[in-house]
Structure formats: structure tokens, C-alpha cells
Amino acid sequence: MNKFTLHLMAVVIAITSIARAEEIAVQGETVHTMAGEPIRNGVVLIRDGKIASVGSSNSVKIPAAARVLKAKVVTPGLIDAHTVVGFSGILNQPQDQEQLEKSAPIQPELRAIDAYNGRDPLVDYVRRFGVTTIHTGHGPGALISGQTMIVKTHPANLEQSIVNPAAMIATTLGSGAVAEKNKAPGNASKAVAMLRAEFIKTQEYVRKGATNDVDKRPARDLHLEALARVLDGKQPLLITVQRHQDILAALRLAAEFKLKVVLDGVADAPLVLSEMKKSGFPVFLHPTMYRASGETENLSLETASKLRKAGIPFALQSGFESYVPKTRVVLFEAAVAAANGLSQQEALAAITIDAARLLGIHERTGSIENGKDADLALYDGDPFEYATHCTTVIVNGVVTDTQPH
Amino acid sequence: MLRFRFALILWLAAFSFGAGVSAQETPLALTGAQLITISGETIEQGVLVVHRGKIVAVGPRGTAIPAGATVRDATGKVIMPGLVDTHSHIGSPAGGDQSAPIQPDTRVLDAIDVRDASIQKAQAGGITTANIMPGSGHLISGQTLYLKLRDGNSIDDLLITNKTGRVAGGLKMANGTNSRKDPPFPGTRAKSAALVREKFVAAQDYRDKIARAKGDVTKLPARDLALETLVEVLDGQRVVHHHTHRHDDILTVLRLQKEFGFRVVLHHVSDAWKVPDEIAAAKVPCSIILLDSPGGKIEARDVDWKSGAALEKAGVNVGFHTDDPVTDSRLFLRSAAFAVRAGMTRAGALRGLTLAGAGMLDLQDHIGSLEAGKDADFVLLSGDPLSVYSHVIETWIDGVKVFDRENEKDRLWATGGYGAGNPRAAHLCCFGTWEEAR
Numbered sequence: 001m002n003k004f005t006l007h008l009m010a011v012v013i014a015i016t017s018i019a020r021a022e023e024i025a026v027q028g029e030t031v032h033t034m035a036g037e038p039i040r041n042g043v044v045l046i047r048d049g050k051i052a053s054v055g056s057s058n059s060v061k062i063p064a065a066a067r068v069l070k071a072k073v074v075t076p077g078l079i080d081a082h083t084v085v086g087f088s089g090i091l092n093q094p095q096d097q098e099q100l101e102k103s104a105p106i107q108p109e110l111r112a113i114d115a116y117n118g119r120d121p122l123v124d125y126v127r128r129f130g131v132t133t134i135h136t137g138h139g140p141g142a143l144i145s146g147q148t149m150i151v152k153t154h155p156a157n158l159e160q161s162i163v164n165p166a167a168m169i170a171t172t173l174g175s176g177a178v179a180e181k182n183k184a185p186g187n188a189s190k191a192v193a194m195l196r197a198e199f200i201k202t203q204e205y206v207r208k209g210a211t212n213d214v215d216k217r218p219a220r221d222l223h224l225e226a227l228a229r230v231l232d233g234k235q236p237l238l239i240t241v242q243r244h245q246d247i248l249a250a251l252r253l254a255a256e257f258k259l260k261v262v263l264d265g266v267a268d269a270p271l272v273l274s275e276m277k278k279s280g281f282p283v284f285l286h287p288t289m290y291r292a293s294g295e296t297e298n299l300s301l302e303t304a305s306k307l308r309k310a311g312i313p314f315a316l317q318s319g320f321e322s323y324v325p326k327t328r329v330v331l332f333e334a335a336v337a338a339a340n341g342l343s344q345q346e347a348l349a350a351i352t353i354d355a356a357r358l359l360g361i362h363e364r365t366g367s368i369e370n371g372k373d374a375d376l377a378l379y380d381g382d383p384f385e386y387a388t389h390c391t392t393v394i395v396n397g398v399v400t401d402t403q404p405h
Numbered sequence: 406m407l408r409f410r411f412a413l414i415l416w417l418a419a420f421s422f423g424a425g426v427s428a429q430e431t432p433l434a435l436t437g438a439q440l441i442t443i444s445g446e447t448i449e450q451g452v453l454v455v456h457r458g459k460i461v462a463v464g465p466r467g468t469a470i471p472a473g474a475t476v477r478d479a480t481g482k483v484i485m486p487g488l489v490d491t492h493s494h495i496g497s498p499a500g501g502d503q504s505a506p507i508q509p510d511t512r513v514l515d516a517i518d519v520r521d522a523s524i525q526k527a528q529a530g531g532i533t534t535a536n537i538m539p540g541s542g543h544l545i546s547g548q549t550l551y552l553k554l555r556d557g558n559s560i561d562d563l564l565i566t567n568k569t570g571r572v573a574g575g576l577k578m579a580n581g582t583n584s585r586k587d588p589p590f591p592g593t594r595a596k597s598a599a600l601v602r603e604k605f606v607a608a609q610d611y612r613d614k615i616a617r618a619k620g621d622v623t624k625l626p627a628r629d630l631a632l633e634t635l636v637e638v639l640d641g642q643r644v645v646h647h648h649t650h651r652h653d654d655i656l657t658v659l660r661l662q663k664e665f666g667f668r669v670v671l672h673h674v675s676d677a678w679k680v681p682d683e684i685a686a687a688k689v690p691c692s693i694i695l696l697d698s699p700g701g702k703i704e705a706r707d708v709d710w711k712s713g714a715a716l717e718k719a720g721v722n723v724g725f726h727t728d729d730p731v732t733d734s735r736l737f738l739r740s741a742a743f744a745v746r747a748g749m750t751r752a753g754a755l756r757g758l759t760l761a762g763a764g765m766l767d768l769q770d771h772i773g774s775l776e777a778g779k780d781a782d783f784v785l786l787s788g789d790p791l792s793v794y795s796h797v798i799e800t801w802i803d804g805v806k807v808f809d810r811e812n813e814k815d816r817l818w819a820t821g822g823y824g825a826g827n828p829r830a831a832h833l834c835c836f837g838t839w840e841e842a843r
Contacts, residue, residue, distance in 0.1 A: 090700030121706075125698055271823060291730055297826035324701030324731055332697065335793045336736075340820065384793055386742030 077132025305341025487533025500539020500547025
């Protein structure tokens with residue numbers, strides 16, 4: 001294929017994309033922009049896949065040609081701060097489980113982009129509740145299971161959906177990291193020792209790689225290269241950790257290697273709030289309604305409100321489910337947080353703008369503001385109420401769903 | 406008519422530990438709350454009177470309150486019957502082991518831990534009666550128990566016993582993939598059905614031999630605990646609670662039910678929305694589960710909240726279950742709310758949480774609605790039971806308050822937090838109050 005053909009194809013693709021991203025006006029009795037107070041009788045104008053304008057019906061003129069959609073409540077497309085949807089498939093059979101590879105305990109070189117299945121039915125399923133962006137990838141269950149990615153839940157081609165192909169590196173500490181019998185790590189202490197050794201090795205690799213003498217540079221190592229991105233802060237370490245002592249171990253590790261960390265899960269957070277606050281690390285809190293057993297036996301429906309009061313930035317997630325149901329829906333996790341101490345706006349922020357900020361995608365999505373991606377969810381009532389329906393979903397300016405769900 | 410063995414214990418408890426656990430030697434009247442009676446109209450600002458463990462009056466404002474009654478203002482609150490969970494695994498129950506696929510002789514009765522935190526959490530969710538089941542990894546995994554979730558010291562304190570002394574409970578059966586394993590378990594669906602039929606034929610034979618013996622000890626077959634249980638099933642005394650997901654598996658249950666004439670409740674019924682008319686024609690009730698998402702196993706791929714509406718429309722009696730720990734007992738009300746989201750009527754969904762479930766356990770004459778003469782099992786809610794923002798404030802069983810959100814320990818079970826997984830402490834005489842021991 002020559003250069004000209006490639007260019008031509010690019011132009012054709014661009015034209016089709018624009019044609020599909022029609023001009024849309026969304027009228028909402030309440031529009032939660034998440035960039036200020038909710039707007040009563042608001043209008044969101046969408047052009048070329050972006051938000052062209054937002055304001056009250058008095059201030060935004062609806063073009064005659066625009067497709068008009070109406071809803072009681074409009075929110076930004078929801079963001080699931082951490083999931084395994086698209087990796088841990090609906091059937092839960094070996095052939096559709098891509099979130100965990102157990103041949104070695106530390107595999108940061110496993111890229112999410114090489115395994116994501118954007119057509120798994122669960123991607124559609126969560127989108128129909130208004131979830132337009134997911135941070136997904138390798139899951140908990142190994143010391144370092146691999147990388148994560150951020151992707152839109154748009155059913156179109158993968159390249160158009162990807163927001164960040166290499167977002168974080170997924171780590172697990174505590175009993176969740178423990179390998180099978182007689183394999184390392186066999187306990188929490190060994191897990192930390194192995195990570196420390198690995199980061200020291202990476203420091204060495206980086207140091208040697210920086211030399212001017214090409215012959216003295218070490219051979220390229222995908223494994224250490226990935227960890228080097230953690231050491232220089234390009235990819236945060238996403239540490240799934242539940243018990244208080246393991247949370248402190250994570251903070252100790254982060255301090256030693258000056259890591260940029262996101263604390264994930266943290267069922268015991270209320271026991272170590274001040275230490276967590278001091279670290280400055282944000283939190284992807286366990287699903288509000290996560291099952292309380294084993295490492296998570298102390299989790300509480302009220303932890304989100306405790307994080308809020310402590311001033312610790314957090315977002316909500318659907319997490320990983322090993323059995324039935326195969327995934328949670330982050331909308332309902334926020335709803336239950338709103339019924340247990342968070343205000344409605346705080347709970348909504350935890351699955352929109354706050355999640356966007358913590359994922360570093362707030363320039364593109366997470367709120368309804370001019371110039372941002374047109375990711376919207378429309379509801380026929382309070383989005384958190386069980387009996388409300390999500391009536392329309394828009395991803396990148398494309399109406400993906402119109403059946404009330 | 407069933408009578409509850411716990412009455413005496415309650416009386417003793419009241420005697421020993423004071424008014425805190427009294428089942429109203431003095432009548433208690435709750436006034437001003439919305440009363441969702443289930444069996445009749447919802448009453449705004451009604452009056453509910455309970456006395457000696459029973460409901461004695463339900464009516465509108467102005468309903469006569471007995472002289473000397475304690476009157477509590479519950480204005481702004483909602484009262485509904487205690488929730489009935491038709492399928493739960495709280496209290497870490499167990500039935501059959503891995504030695505055989507058919508073990509009707511095993512009893513949950515012999516395995517349950519009444520102090521398990523899961524029972525306290527179920528109270529916090531407003532559940533007052535639960536069918537505690539062994540697992541679904543067998544064709545027949547054992548005998549289930551219908552329990553009142555009282556704060557008991559032993560399993561006996563939670564049992565429901567009828568006048569013949571029989572403990573209320575059913576039989577757990579399953580088909581589909583969970584019970585398909587290496588031998589001696591079946592390898593296919595057809596083999597599963599064949600094994601079950603074979604066992605029921607043996608039970609028919611056993612029953613007939615007993616009948617033919619006409620009491621002659623020399624002619625009676627040797628006592629067989631497994632067949633004895635299946636004879637109770639054949640006689641309709643013991644209801645089959647049948648785990649089943651896929652549409653063809655559902656129809657297999659109906660086929661076996663027709664052949665052997667047992668009484669059955671279909672559980673989970675993931676594909677119910679594909680075969681509602683067939684289920685309706687068999688006049689078999691369904692206890693459905695409403696999950697956050699489909700999948701997690703092949704046969705739950707198509708599970709859908711719309712089953713509630715589809716079954717209701719077809720005329721099927723619909724109840725709900727938590728399958729705790731699959732869904733959380735504290736959030737049982739969500740199940741009904743999701744059914745409504747997908748088209749079920751509100752009245753049908755509320756009935757499904759209470760009276761419909763009671764009927765599936767043959768307890769409809771005692772629990773499941775707010776009616777004079779029924780057990781004083783009820784839930785006090787802060788608002789609409791189907792709203793995410795509502796909380797269970799109090800749960801009452803037989804006129805005894807078993808959960809109080811104002812109580813610090815109870816609240817821990819409701820919200821979770823450090824120590825919420827710990828079992829309920831044993832009550833030790835003379836070392837503290839009953840309240841502290843809880």
C-alpha cells in the first residue's frame with residue numbers, strides 16, 4: 001500500500017466519522033455539568049463529536065437541523081475508575097478471561113491494548129447505564145499483573161475508542177498477591193521484598209541505559225522498561241490493597257522509590273486515614289457494595305464519605321468480580337454511596353469529573369463543558385434511583401443507545 | 406397450623422432480661438406511619454398494634470388502641486411486613502459433600518452457625534424469615550430450613566415447627582452445569598435427569614412398600630433416610646426448591662415435576678423471560694434473583710431483570726431471593742426495585758418480597774403481610790422501600806426488635822466497618838445486658 005492510498009483512506013475515514021457524528025441538541029430539565037451548579041432547563045449542543053455549547057435554554061439556540069433529544073436529567077458520560085470489563089469476559093470461561101496471567105508473579109510488560117475485547121457484552125451492558133469511559137485492564141491477583149488502559153465504551157473500532165493505551169501498572173499487595181502453594185510470593189512480606197528487589201533492578205537498568213557508551217548499555221528489556229516508566233512517574237502504580245497493614249506497606253514502598261501511586265480498594269481505609277492523607281495519593285475506592293469477606297471483611301458503605309471528609313481525592317469503581325454477577329455497575333455503587341453519607345453531587349463527581357481528574361483525562365471528558373468530548377448520559381429521573389432508566393447514551397457525539405435501560 | 410417453639414424462650418427471655426426483649430406483655434402501638442400491608446390497601450398514617458408477638462390491629466388513623474398500650478409515633482416512616490428471603494446461604498450452611506450427587510439425607514440443620522454475622526446483616530436488611538439452603542453443586546444437596554432470624558443461642562431458637570413437631574424446610578435440588586462434575590456426579594444434562602428419576606422411582610417404591618406393609622414391622626423396608634425425605638417430597642409435605650437457569654433446564658424441572666407430582670419452586674430461573682408461558686401453565690412459582698449484571702457463568706449469560714415482569718404478566722407467582730452471598734442481604738429491597746425498573750408492577754414486586762415468598766415456604770398464614778393474627782414480623786423504613794435513599798431503621802420478629810439502626814452494634818452490621826464480620830457474641834448470663842451481648 002503506497003503513501004497516497006494511505007492518505008486517501010485517512011481522508012475517507014475522517015469524512016465518515018464526521019458524517020456519523022451528527023449535530024445534536026440535548027435538552028435536560030436538569031443538566032449536571034459537573035463544572036458548576038446544575039442547570040435547570042439546560043441545553044447541550046453537540047457538533048463534530050464535541051460539546052459545542054452548554055447553557056440554559058434561554059442562552060443556547062438550537063439549530064433547525066439538529067437532532068433534538070430530551071431528558072429529565074442529563075449527566076456527563078459516567079467514568080468507571082477501575083474495572084476489568086473487556087478483559088474478564090461475561091462467560092467466565094478460561095477463553096474469555098484475559099485479566100490475569102499467572103506464569104510469573106511480576107509481568108509489567110503485559111500491555112492492556114493487546115487483549116482488550118471492546119465487543120464483550122459487558123462493555124455494552126455497562127454503557128447502557130450511562131458508562132462511557134472505563135479504566136480497565138489487567139486485574140488484581142498477581143504481584144504485578146500488567147498494564148491498564150482507558151477506553152471509551154463506544155462499539156466502533158478500537159483505535160477511535162482509546163483514550164490512553166497505557167494508563168497504569170496494576171499491582172496487588174496483601175493476600176491477594178499470594179501465589180499458588182510453594183511459589184513466591186507466599187505471603188505479604190515476601191511480596192514487598194520481591195517488589196523492592198525488582199525496583200532496585202530497574203534503577204540499575206535505567207542507570208546503565210543512560211550511559212553514552214552504546215556497548216555498555218544493557219539489552220532492551222520490556223519488563224524493566226515498563227517498570228522504568230513507573231520509576232520516572234510516567235505510569236502510576238495502581239496498588240490494589242485492602243488490609244490496613246498492607247496499605248501502610250504500600251506507602252512505605254512508594255516512599256522508598258518515590259513512586260506515583262493510586263491506592264485501589266483500601267477496604268481498611270478508615271483505620272489509616274491520616275497516613276493515607278499524608279501520602280497525598282488518590283484512591284480508587286472499592287465498590288461501595290463489594291462483598292465483605294476475607295481481606296475485605298471490614299469494608300463499609302460509608303468509607304466514601306469518610307474519604308471526602310478527610311479530604312482524600314477519590315473515585316468510585318466497579319472492581320473485579322470472580323463469579324456472579326460478572327461486573328458491577330459504577331452508577332449503583334455511587335448511588336449507594338449517596339445514600340450513605342455522600343451528597344448527590346459528590347457521588348456523581350466520583351464517577352465523572354473526579355474520576356476524570358484522577359485518570360488524567362479531565363481535559364477530554366468528565367464534565368459537560370465546551371470543547372470536551374460529547375459523552376453524555378440521559379435519564380428519566382434521579383440517575384441514582386433504582387427505578388429510573390438511562391434513556392440515551394452518547395459517546396464521542398454518537399448516539400449509541402436509545403432503549404430505556 | 407404452625408406454632409412457634411420460641412414463644413416459651415421469648416417469655417423466659419423477657420422474664421430474665423427485662424423489657425428490652427419483651428414481646429409486648431404490654432401492647433405496642435405504632436402510629437402515623439405509612440402501612441404497606443401487602444394483603445390489602447396501603448394505609449397512610451395508619452396504626453399498627455402488636456401484642457405478645459402477634460399483630461393485633463392494623464388500620465387507619467383512629468383505629469382503637471388498647472388501654473395501657475405503649476404508643477410510639479412513627480410519622481413519616483414506612484412499615485411493611487418482614488421480608489422473606491426464599492433462598493439464602495447465611496449462617497454458613499452445608500449439605501451434601503463431594504461423595505455423591507444425591508444426598509437428601511443431609512440437613513442444613515446440622516451445620517448452621519446462628520451467631521454468624523451474615524444473619525445479623527440479614528436482619529439489618531429487613532429480612533425476618535429465610536429459607537437457608539445447601540449449595541447447588543448436587544442434583545439433590547440436602548434439606549433446607551425455613552428460619553426466623555431471631556437472635557438465638559442455638560438453631561432451635563430460630564426454627565419454625567408445626568404441630569406434629571416437624572421442622573419447616575424444603576429440599577434443595579439443582580440442574581444445569583453446577584452439578585455436572587467427574588463421576589460419581591453426572592457428566593451431562595440427560596444423565597442428571599436420569600439419576601434424579603431413578604431416585605424418585607426408588608422413593609415411590611419405598612413409599613408403596615411402606616403402604617403395603619400396613620404397619621407390619623416384618624414387612625416394612627429398612628429405614629432409609631434419603632428415601633424417607635423423598636417420600637415427604639412425593640407426599641407434598643416438603644417443597645422442592647430447584648436451582649435452574651437455562652430455558653431447557655427449566656423445562657426439565659417441569660417435566661420431572663409432572664412425572665412425580667412434587668411441589669416445586671423454581672429458583673434463579675435466569676431464562677424465565679424466554680419461557681414464562683410454560684412456567685405459568687405448570688402453575689409453578691418462581692423465586693428470581695436480580696443481579697447487577699449477567700454472566701459469571703455460562704448459564705447466567707442471559708439473566709435479565711425483565712423476568713419479573715414477564716412472569717408476572719404470564720400469571721406466575723413471583724418471589725425474590727438474595728442467594729446471599731451472591732447478593733447482599735442488606736440490599737434485598739434492591740431486587741424488587743430492579744424488577745420494577747424492568748416493568749414489574751410495584752404491588753407485585755412488594756408482594757414478591759413478602760407474601761409471595763411466604764407462600765413458597767407454606768408460611769402465608771403466619772407471615773408476609775400486616776394482618777391481625779399474623780406474627781408481628783415487620784420492618785420500619787425511613788421512606789419508600791424501593792428508593793436507594795431509604796434505610797431500614799428497625800426490624801421486628803415475633804414482636805421483638807432484632808435490629809435497631811440507632812444501636813451502635815446493629816448499625817455496624819448495617820453499614821459495615823471494622824468488626825462487622827465478627828460473629829454475634831454469646832449471651833453470657835450475669836456479665837452484661839442482653840443488648841450488650843448482641
